[in-house]
Amino acid sequence: MSSAHRFDRGHTDDLMSYLAASPSPYHAVANTAERLEKAGFRRIEETDAWDASTGGKYVTRGGAVIAWYVPEGATPATPFRIVGAHTDSPNLRVKPLPDTGALGWRQVAVEIYGGTLLNTWLDRDLGLSGRVTLRDGTHRLVNVDRPLLRVPQLAIHLDRGVNNDGLKLDKQRHMTPVWGLGEPREGDLIRFVGEETGVDAGEIAGWDLMTHSVEPPAYLGRDRELLAGPRMDNLLSVHAGTAALLAAIGSEGLPSIPVLAAFDHEENGSQSDTGAEGPLLGTVLERSVYARGGTYEDRARAFAGTICLSSDTGHAVHPNYGERHEPGHHPVPNGGPILKVNVNQRYATDGSGRAVFAAACERAGVPWQHFVSNNSMPCGTTIGPITAARHGIATVDIGVACLSMHSARELCGADDPHLLAAALTAFLEG
Template sequence: MSAPPRFDRGHTDDLMSFLAASPSPYHAVANTAERLEKAGFRQVAETDAWDGSSGGKYVLRGGAVVAWYVPEGAAPHTPFRIIGAHTDSPNLRVKPLPDTGAHGWRQVAVEIYGGPLLNSWLDRDLGLAGRLTLRDGSTRLVNVDRPLLRVPQLAIHLDRAVSSDGLKLDKQRHLQPVWGLGDVRDGDLIAFLEETAGIGPGEVTGWDLMVHSVEPPAYLGRDKELLAGPRMDNLLSVHAGTAALTTVAGSGAGLPCIPVLAAFDHEENGSQSDTGADGPLLGGVLERSVFARGGSYEDKARAFAGTVCLSSDTGHAVHPNYAERHDPTHHPRVNGGPILKVNVNNRYATDGSGRAVWAAACEKADVPFQSFVSNNSMPCGTTIGPITAARHGIRTVDIGVAILSMHSARELCGVDDPWLLATSLAAFLEG
C-alpha cells in the first residue's frame, strides 16, 4: 500500500470551523443540515407522508439528524450502509432554576452531563449555548460565544495538599460558575439570553443550555501536526460522516446500497432517549424509506439483513506519560490512520467479519488503519455500536480516530486523521 498524502488542509480547516460553530448538539445538527442542503439534500418532516423519490433527504429531531441518499432505481430491499456517530459531548448544563450565588457572587447553577474531566473546566473562559423554547412551541438557538462564565479554582494557599494528594472536586459545591457580582435575581440569566437572542421578555418558557470553552480550535506543535479543540468526541466523526455522505451522493450513479448518516444525541449518558441510538429514530427512518419505495415487511427484513453500520467514535491514542494504562501490544498513534475498536465482551460491536468490511474500505481508500483494544486490567468504554447492532439486528463495526484528553473541555488529535477517516468512510459508503 502506498503512503497516503499527509492530509487535506482544507478538510482540517473546515473541521475547525465546524467545531467552533457547534457548541451544542442543536448547533451541530443545524450546521450539518446546512451542509446537506448545499449538497442538494432536502429536509423531510416526520409528520408528513414520504415519497419514494431518489436523491438526498434528511430528518431533524432535537440534537439528532438522520440523512440518506437514494440512488436512481434503488429497489425496496436495497441494503443500507450506515455511518453512526453522536452529537453530544460531556459538559456542564444549566439547571431549571439557574440563578444562584453566594457572598456577593452571582453564579449559574449547573448539572454534570456525561463523564467530563471535571478539572478541565476550571479557570477556563466559558460561553453559554443551546436551545430556547418559546411560548408558541417554537425553538431558537442561542450562542454567547464570549467569556461569560468561569469556574474558579481554589488557590493553592487554601489547599496546600492539592499538588501532593491530587485535586478533589465535589460535583455540587465546586463546579458552579460565576458570571457577575451583586445580589441574585431570579430570572436574570434567561432574561439576559432573551435580550441576547432578540426575543421578547418572558417569551422563553424552556431551555436546554450548556457551557463551552470559547478558546477556538488551533493547530499545535512545532510542525503544526496536531489539532487541539473542543468536542472532538464526537463532532469529529459527525463532520467526517457528513463529508463522506455528501461526497458519495455527489457521484451518485451506480451505488449498490443506500448511504446513511445517523448522528444521535445522548450517547454520553446511555443513548436512551427519542434522539438517542437506543431510541426508535434510526429504525423508523429506515423502515419508512423502504415502505416509501413500495416495499413490504419482507423487503425491510431483506434490506436490514444486508445492512452494515460503522459506529464512528473517538478512541484512545497511546499516552506518552501513561503508556502502562494501554494494552502492551496495541498502541494506536495519532496520524497513524483511523482505529478499529475491538472488545470480546461486546463493549464494541466489531467481530472478524466486521473487521473484513472495514479492512476492505480502507484498502479501497488507500488508508492505513490501526487496532485498539483495552488493557485487560482497565474497564473498557462503549459506544452506540452494540446498541445499534442489538436494537436493529444490523451488523455493526466500531471504528474512529485516536485522540488524547478524551472528555476534556479541550481534546487533541493528529491533523492527518480526520481526513483519513472521512476518506475511508466515503469508500465504505460506496459499498
C-alpha cells in the same frame, strides 16, 4: 507518518470551523443540515407522508439528524450503509432554576452532563449555548460565544496539599460557575439569554442550555501536526460522516443507500427519543423502505444486508501513562483511523466487520490501526452495540485516536480527520 505526506489542510480547516460553529448538539444539527441543503438534500418532516422519490433526504429531531440518499434504481430491498455518530459532548448544563450565588458572587447553577473531566473546566473562559423553546413551540438557537462564565479553582495558598494529594472536586459544591458580582436575582439568566437571542424573556417557556469553552480549535506542535479543540468527541465523526455522505452521492451505480445517523445523548447512555437506543433510526429506515412500495419482507431483506460503521473517538497511547494501555496495541495520532475490538461487546466489531473496514481503508488508500483495552481497565462503549442490538444491523466500531478524551479540549492528529473521512467515503460507496 509525516504531515507532508497526508495532511489535507482543507478538510481539517473545515473541521475547525465546524467545531467552532457547533457549541451544542443543536448547532451541530443546524450546521449539518445547512451542508446537506447546499448539496441538494431536502428536509422531510416526520409528520408528513413520505414518497418514493430518489435523491437526498434528511430528518432532524432535537440534537439528532439522519440523512440518506436513494440512488436511481434502488429497490425496496436495497440495503443501507450507515455511518453512525453522536452530536453531544460532556459539559456543564444549566439547571431549571439557574440563578444562584453565594458570598457576594452571582453564579449559574449547572448539572454535570456525561463523564466530564471536571478539572478541565476550571479557570477556563466559558460561553453559553443551546436552545430556548418559545411559548408557540418553536425553538431559537443560543450562542453567547464570548467569555461569560468561569469555574474558579481554589488558590494553592488555600489548598497546600493539592499537588501532592490530588485535586478533589465535589460536583455539587465546586463546579458552579461565576458570572458576576452581587446578589442573585430570579429570572436574571433567562432575561439575559432573551436579550442575546432577540426574544422577549416572557416568551421563553423552556431551555436546554450548556457551557462551552470559547477558545477556538488550533493546530499544535512544531510542525502543526496535531489538532487541539473542543467537542472532537464526537463532532469530528459527525463532520467526517457528513463529508463522506456528500462525497459518496457523486458515485455512479451505488449498490446501497448511504446514510448518516448522528444521535444525541450518547454520553449519558443513549436512552432518549433522539438517542441511539430510541426508535428514530429504525423508524426512518423502515419508512424509507415502505415509501418505496416495500413490504415487511423487503424491510427484513434490506436490514439483513445493512452494515453500520459506528464512528467515535478512541484512545491514542499516552506517553506519560503507557502502563494504562494494552501493551500490544498502541494507536498513535496520524496513523489512520482505529478499529475498536472488545470481545465482551462493549464494541460491536467482529471478524466480519474487520474485513469490511479493512476493505474500505484499502480502497481509500488509508492506513488503519487496532484498538483494544488493557484487560485490567474497564472498557468504554459507543452507539455500536446499541445499534446492533436495537435493529439487528451488523455494526463495526471505529474512530480516531485522541488524547484527553472528555476534556473541555481534546487532542488528535491533524491528518486523521481527513483519513477517517476518506475511509468512510469508500465504505458508503460500497
